Structure formats: C-alpha cells, structure tokens
Amino acid sequence: MVKVIAQDIEMRFGERTLFTVERLQLAQGQTIHLQGDNGSGKTTLMKLLAGLVSPTKGKVSVQGFAPLPWWRSNPLLGKAVYLHQHPYLFDGSVEYNLNYPHPFCEMSKQQLEQRTQDAIHKADLVHLTKQAASSLSGGERQRLAIARAWIMQPKLLMLDEPTSNMDTYSQELVLSMVKDLQQIGTGMLVSSHQSCVLTSLCDQSWQIADQGIRSSTPSKEGINSDPITLQEPRYVIAN
Amino acid sequence: MNDGWLALIQQAFGLLFSLDPDVWAIVSVSFSVSFAALAITLLPSMILGFMLAFGQFPGRWFITNMIQTLQSIPTVVIGLLVYLMLTRMGPLGDLRWLFTQKGMILGQMLICAPVLVSMSQAAFTSVDRRAWETSRTLGASWLRAIWTLCRELKVPLLLAIVAGFSRILTEVGCSMMVGGNIAGVTRNIPTAIALETSKGDFAQAIALGLVLLILSLILNFTLGTLRGKAEPRSH
Numbered sequence: 001m002v003k004v005i006a007q008d009i010e011m012r013f014g015e016r017t018l019f020t021v022e023r024l025q026l027a028q029g030q031t032i033h034l035q036g037d038n039g040s041g042k043t044t045l046m047k048l049l050a051g052l053v054s055p056t057k058g059k060v061s062v063q064g065f066a067p068l069p070w071w072r073s074n075p076l077l078g079k080a081v082y083l084h085q086h087p088y089l090f091d092g093s094v095e096y097n098l099n100y101p102h103p104f105c106e107m108s109k110q111q112l113e114q115r116t117q118d119a120i121h122k123a124d125l126v127h128l129t130k131q132a133a134s135s136l137s138g139g140e141r142q143r144l145a146i147a148r149a150w151i152m153q154p155k156l157l158m159l160d161e162p163t164s165n166m167d168t169y170s171q172e173l174v175l176s177m178v179k180d181l182q183q184i185g186t187g188m189l190v191s192s193h194q195s196c197v198l199t200s201l202c203d204q205s206w207q208i209a210d211q212g213i214r215s216s217t218p219s220k221e222g223i224n225s226d227p228i229t230l231q232e233p234r235y236v237i238a239n
Numbered sequence: 240m241n242d243g244w245l246a247l248i249q250q251a252f253g254l255l256f257s258l259d260p261d262v263w264a265i266v267s268v269s270f271s272v273s274f275a276a277l278a279i280t281l282l283p284s285m286i287l288g289f290m291l292a293f294g295q296f297p298g299r300w301f302i303t304n305m306i307q308t309l310q311s312i313p314t315v316v317i318g319l320l321v322y323l324m325l326t327r328m329g330p331l332g333d334l335r336w337l338f339t340q341k342g343m344i345l346g347q348m349l350i351c352a353p354v355l356v357s358m359s360q361a362a363f364t365s366v367d368r369r370a371w372e373t374s375r376t377l378g379a380s381w382l383r384a385i386w387t388l389c390r391e392l393k394v395p396l397l398l399a400i401v402a403g404f405s406r407i408l409t410e411v412g413c414s415m416m417v418g419g420n421i422a423g424v425t426r427n428i429p430t431a432i433a434l435e436t437s438k439g440d441f442a443q444a445i446a447l448g449l450v451l452l453i454l455s456l457i458l459n460f461t462l463g464t465l466r467g468k469a470e471p472r473s474h
Contacts, residue, residue: 047372050376051376052372052375052376071380072380077375077376077378077379078376078377078378078379079378080376081376081377082372082376084369084372084373086369087369087373088367088369088370088372088373090370090373090374090387090390090391091390091391091393100374100377101377101378103383104377104378104379105378148377149377152377152378
C-alpha cells in the first residue's frame with residue numbers, strides 16, 4: 001500500500017509558522033476532509049504531501065512506490081496528484097490538456113485512449129474537446145482538471161476546494177469520478193470550508209488550527225477528535 | 240520626391256531583384272554571422288533566464304543587474320572589448336579571429352546574450368506558478384516541465400528572440416571594429432550601408448536597407464499574428 005508520511009514537520013513562511021506536525025500519514029484507501037481557516041496552511045499541507053514543496057524542517061517519506069530511475073528523485077510526482085483550487089489548464093484545446101499526462105502514465109496506449117474517452121464522457125466534455133481550454137467556464141475547468149487526473153489513476157489525490165466553482169450538475173459529475181477513484185483505492189485529501197458532496201465521502205477529518213493539525217473520525221454522536229494538548233499545542237499525531 | 244530620389248529607389252530595387260552578387264554576398268554574411276551568434280547563445284541564455292527567474296542562489300541579484308547593465312552598453316564598446324581580446328597581444332590573440340566572421344560572431348554573442356537573458360527572465364518571472372506545479376504533479380520531469388513553460392510563454396520568448404536577433408543584425412559598431420568591413424568576408428549589411436553612404440553610392444545602401452526593412456516587417460507581422468491568436472488567460 002502506498003503512503004506518504006510527514007514526520008517532525010515545521011512549515012514557516014519567513015517569521016510566520018503555519019503549522020508543525022509530529023507525524024501525519026496519508027495512505028491509499030483513506031479519504032480525508034481537510035479543514036482550516038483561510039491562511040491556516042491547507043494548500044501548503046496538500047502541496048507538501050504531493051511533493052511540490054519541501055518542509056522548512058522535518059522529513060516527508062514515502063512507502064510502497066516503485067523504485068525510480070536515477071534521473072527522477074521525487075516518487076510523489078505523477079503518483080500523488082495535487083489539484084489547485086483554480087485549476088491551471090495549459091494553452092491549447094481540451095483534448096490537449098487531457099492528453100498531457102499520457103507520456104507519464106504507466107499504461108498502454110490503448111488503455112490511455114480508452115480512459116481518455118471515458119473521462120471525456122464522465123466529465124461531459126464531449127462537445128468541448130476541440131475547444132480552447134481558456135474558453136471554458138469555472139465548472140468546466142474543474143471538471144476538465146479532475147478528468148485529467150482521473151485518467152492517470154493516481155495513488156493519492158489532493159483536491160483543493162474542488163467544488164468552489166461548480167453548479168449542482170458539475171458537482172454530480174465530479175462526485176462520480178471521485179467515487180471511481182475511491183473504489184480503486186486512491187487515497188484522497190479534500191480541502192473544503194463547508195460540507196459538500198465530496199466531504200460526505202470522507203472517513204476522517206484533519207483540522208488545521210493553532211499551528212497544529214487535529215485528526216478526527218466521524219461517529220454517530222458527532223466528531224470524535226484527538227485534541228491538541230495544552231502542553232504540546234503545536235504537535236499532534238494525526239494518524 | 241524628385242527624379243533623383245526615384246531613380247535611386249529604382250536602382251535599389253534593380254540591385255535586389257537582379258540578384259546582384261555583391262548585394263547578396265553582403266546579405267549572406269550578415270545572416271550567417273547573426274544566425275550563428277543567435278543559435279549559439281539561445282539555449283544557454285534561456286536556461287540562465289529561467290534560473291534567474293526561478294532560482295534562489297547567492298549572487299542572483301548581482302547577476303541580474305549586471306546583465307541589465309550589459310544590455311545598455313553601446314555595441315562599439317563591446318566591439319572595443321572584443322577587439323582588445325582578439326588582438327595579437329590580447330588573451331584570445333592566438334585564435335587569430337580578428338577581422339574574421341568568427342570574431343564577429345563572438346562580438347554579436349556578447350551583444351545578443353544580455354537581451355535574451357533579460358527578456359527570458361522577465362517572461363519566466365511572469366509565468367503563473369501553477370503551470371509549473373501542474374506540470375510536475377502530473378508527472379512531468381523538470382526538463383519536460385521547462386518545455387511546458389516555454390510553450391506557455393511562446394509569445395514573450397519569441398519576442399525575446401526577435402529582439403536579440405534584431406539587435407545583432409542591425410549593429411554597426413562591433414562588426415566594424417572586429418570584422419573590419421572586408422568585402423566578401425566580413426562586410427555585413429550595417430557596415431556596408433555605412434560605407435556605401437560615405438562613398439555616395441546610395442542605391443546599394445538603400446537596397447541593403449530595404450532588406451532589413453522587409454525582414455523587420457516579416458518578423459513583426461508574424462509576431463503580431465501570434466500575439467493576436469494568443470487569447471487572454473482566465474484563471
């Protein structure tokens with residue numbers, strides 16, 4: 001099973017400490033709702049676990065990833081995919097964007113073509129494939145970005161405020177794609193201020209507050225949480 | 240416009256379209272030297288521009304300012320510097336490149352590089368950071384991600400290339416000093432225009448000027464078309 005483990009992490013921007021974590025683990029099969037106020041560090045944490053940024057202190061290690069060739073040092077890239085709140089689409093058509101990750105996927109050409117066609121239908125982009133990606137609406141952009149990730153079948157997926165620009169129809173399409181990924185065991189971290197269609201899929205919650213991260217699991221009585229102790233306000237075991 | 244002017248312009252067009260060997264030899268020297276200088280400088284300059292835009296290393300601020308300073312140094316001063324390096328007593332005197340096309344290429348490289356580095360740095364600095372992150376998170380190697388950025392920035396990077404090429408194709412000072420304006424060897428368009436004008440042979444000077452003008456029109460209209468096609472990005 002693939003997992004990414006952050007240990008003794010401290011994230012700072014200049015003098016400002018965003019958060020410190022003793023141990024945090026995101027594994028395949030988990031679906032976690034990440035919560036926190038604006039500026040608390042949700043995006044930074046997701047980028048950290050996706051291998052896009054390095055911690056100020058501490059170590060992010062991985063388990064279960066295939067060995068890499070000598071010229072590639074970061075096993076997370078291409079396997080743990082991070083989706084921006086406002087997704088970036090490359091200059092070109094919708095089709096170009098969907099085909100972009102093909103060379104980096106460990107699938108046959110036929111499989112990739114089949115998955116791309118499936119993704120186009122799942123995200124309802126059939127009538128838009130030849131259209132410039134820059135001309136899409138906010139919801140269509142999100143659908144395209146998630147479809148692009150869906151093709152890749154990532155081991156881990158970080159969704160940063162994924163439903164912020166979407167109408168109900170787009171949310172349904174995205175929910176269907178995310179459920180698919182969940183079924184094949186993709187571990188997911190979903191950041192969202194409010195509850196949304198995707199947070200209902202989550203089996204765990206991480207809350208960034210007071211420069212620490214609190215883990216909790218939903219229960220019948222409400223949320224069972226492991227609160228931050230007063231003695232160690234900045235270090236919390238999240239899993 | 241009097242008859243004398245008209246006659247000169249007719250003569251100039253005549254020289255161009257009759258494929259006058261002297262005129263086209265000059266054009267050929269100009270283009271081969273400038274293309275060579277651009278080709279050698281392009282990739283290292285773009286890489287340096289990328290490193291200055293994205294890298295955090297000691298001396299970055301100093302290098303950026305030095306390159307911007309080099310951009311504004313008159314070409315004749317660069318010509319003087321290259322001349323002193325290539326003269327018999329200079330550090331590169333053994334190469335015997337003075338008054339050769341190789342010497343001119345070296346001079347033009349020094350003129351072209353700061354323009355390319357500076358403009359590509361500005362282009363890479365302006366790029367949306369999400370482009371890099373998206374490319375990397377989707378699995379692109381750093382080399383492939385740089386290529387993606389270049390594709391995203393094709394218009395500003397092409398502008399940088401055109402600006403660098405225009406600067407070296409039209410410079411007189413360095414070519415005159417380092418090349419020596421030797422007919423058929425180092426005489427290029429700008430040095431020939433200066434010479435023919437001083438001799439009073441305006442027809443050839445106008446013919447060569449027309450070549451530069453036509454090239455400039457082609458390059459700028461091509462860029463204008465590209466810029467027109469590039470749609471504003473919504474985020």
